[in-house]
Amino acid sequence: MVYALDPSRPPVWRSPRALQFGVEAPDIVLEDPSIAEERMVAALAGGASRDTLRTIAAAGGAAPEAADALLARLSPVLAAGPRTGPAGLVVLDGAGPTAARILALLHDAGVDARAGLDDDDPALDGAEAAVLVAPYAVAPRRHQRWLRRDVPHLPVVFGDRAVHVGPFVTPGDGPCLRCGDLHRRDADPAWPAIAAQLHARPLPGESELACGAVSSVAAGAVLARRDGRPLPTGVAMRFDRRTLRWSEQRREAHPECGCLSPAAAPAPLVRARPGTATADGPWAGPADSRAATS
Ligand SMILES: [Zn+2]
Structure with missing residues (x-):
C-alpha cells in the first residue's frame, strides 16, 4: 500500500523547528522533526510504501520503527485510501x-x-x-x-x-x-x-x-x-x-x-x-x- 499526504493539507513550516500540516486549521504540528522525519515527509508528499519509509528512516539515522510511528501520527492528514468495494452507479x-x-x-x-x-x-x-x-x-x-x-x-x-x-x-x-x-x-x-x-x-x-x-x-x-x-x-x-x-x-x-x-x-x-x-x-x-x- 502506498501512503501519501492529503494535498489539501500541505506541510508548512511555521517556524524553523515546527512543521504544521494544513493551513486554516492545522491538524498536526511536528515539533523539531528529525532529519529522518523530514525526509519521510518529503517522500510522503509524492507517495511511499511503508517499506520505503522504513528504508528512508534507517538511512536518516532513525530506527525503522520510526516510519510506523510517523505514519500513525500523520494518519489524519493522509489521503484517503482506495474505496473498499466497488463504487456504484x-x-x-x-x-x-x-x-x-x-x-x-x-x-x-x-x-x-x-x-x-x-x-x-x-x-x-x-x-x-x-x-x-x-x-x-x-x-x-x-x-x-x-x-x-x-x-x-x-x-x-x-x-x-x-x-x-x-x-x-x-x-x-x-x-x-x-x-x-x-x-x-x-x-x-x-x-x-x-x-x-x-x-x-x-x-x-x-x-x-x-x-x-x-x-x-x-x-x-x-x-x-x-x-x-x-x-x-x-x-x-x-x-x-x-x-x-x-x-x-x-x-x-x-x-x-x-x-x-x-x-x-x-x-x-x-x-x-x-x-x-x-x-x-x-x-x-x-x-x-x-x-x-x-
Ligand atoms: Zn414518506
Missing part, C-alpha cells in the same frame, strides 16, 4: 443545464454517473444513488421509481423563489418526497391540484448562477454520502435566488405516508383511482398521469 434523473452540470461534476470526481437511462434499464436496480432535477415538485412517478428499488435519491427542485437540494431520501430512514407533498397538502389543500400542473414545466430561474451554486451542492451531497458524511436525515438545503443565501430546512415524515413502516416498503405502486386525486395528493395516479402526458 449514480443516476441523473432529469435534463437541462443543472442536470448536465451535476453529471459533469460527478464525472470529474471519478463517479460512474449516467443520465438518460430508461426506467426498465437493469442498471437502475443496482444504482448507488439517484439525483432528481425537477421543477416546483417531483412528480410521484419519478420518486416512486427509486423508492421501489430502495435507491437513495436526492431531489433538486427549482421553485419560483428558491431551489431546494434534499433531503437525501434513504428509503426507510427519514421522510420521503411523498411526505413533503402531504405536508404541503395539509398547509394548502389546493397543493395536489397545483402540483399536478407543474411537474412537466421547464425549470424556473435556471440561471447560470443558480445552476452553478446548486450543482456544486448537489454533487457535493452525493460525494459526501459516498464518503460516509451524508447530509443529516430530513435536512434540505434552500438556495434563495433573490438573496443568494443558503439555509437549512428540516423535513419530517408524514403520519399518513407510512414510508417508515416496514409494511409499507417497498413503496406501493399506486394505481389511478378516479376521483381521489385530491384526497391522496399528487402521489395518486390521475393527477400525475395528466401532468406526464401534458
Whole structure:
C-alpha cells in the first residue's frame, strides 16, 4: 500500500523547528522533526510504501520503527485510501443545464454517473444513488421509481423563489418526497391540484448562477454520502435566488405516508383511482398521469 499526504493539507513550516500540516486549521504540528522525519515527509508528499519509509528512516539515522510511528501520527492528514468495494452507479434523473452540470461534476470526481437511462434499464436496480432535477415538485412517478428499488435519491427542485437540494431520501430512514407533498397538502389543500400542473414545466430561474451554486451542492451531497458524511436525515438545503443565501430546512415524515413502516416498503405502486386525486395528493395516479402526458 502506498501512503501519501492529503494535498489539501500541505506541510508548512511555521517556524524553523515546527512543521504544521494544513493551513486554516492545522491538524498536526511536528515539533523539531528529525532529519529522518523530514525526509519521510518529503517522500510522503509524492507517495511511499511503508517499506520505503522504513528504508528512508534507517538511512536518516532513525530506527525503522520510526516510519510506523510517523505514519500513525500523520494518519489524519493522509489521503484517503482506495474505496473498499466497488463504487456504484449514480443516476441523473432529469435534463437541462443543472442536470448536465451535476453529471459533469460527478464525472470529474471519478463517479460512474449516467443520465438518460430508461426506467426498465437493469442498471437502475443496482444504482448507488439517484439525483432528481425537477421543477416546483417531483412528480410521484419519478420518486416512486427509486423508492421501489430502495435507491437513495436526492431531489433538486427549482421553485419560483428558491431551489431546494434534499433531503437525501434513504428509503426507510427519514421522510420521503411523498411526505413533503402531504405536508404541503395539509398547509394548502389546493397543493395536489397545483402540483399536478407543474411537474412537466421547464425549470424556473435556471440561471447560470443558480445552476452553478446548486450543482456544486448537489454533487457535493452525493460525494459526501459516498464518503460516509451524508447530509443529516430530513435536512434540505434552500438556495434563495433573490438573496443568494443558503439555509437549512428540516423535513419530517408524514403520519399518513407510512414510508417508515416496514409494511409499507417497498413503496406501493399506486394505481389511478378516479376521483381521489385530491384526497391522496399528487402521489395518486390521475393527477400525475395528466401532468406526464401534458
Ligand atoms: Zn414518506
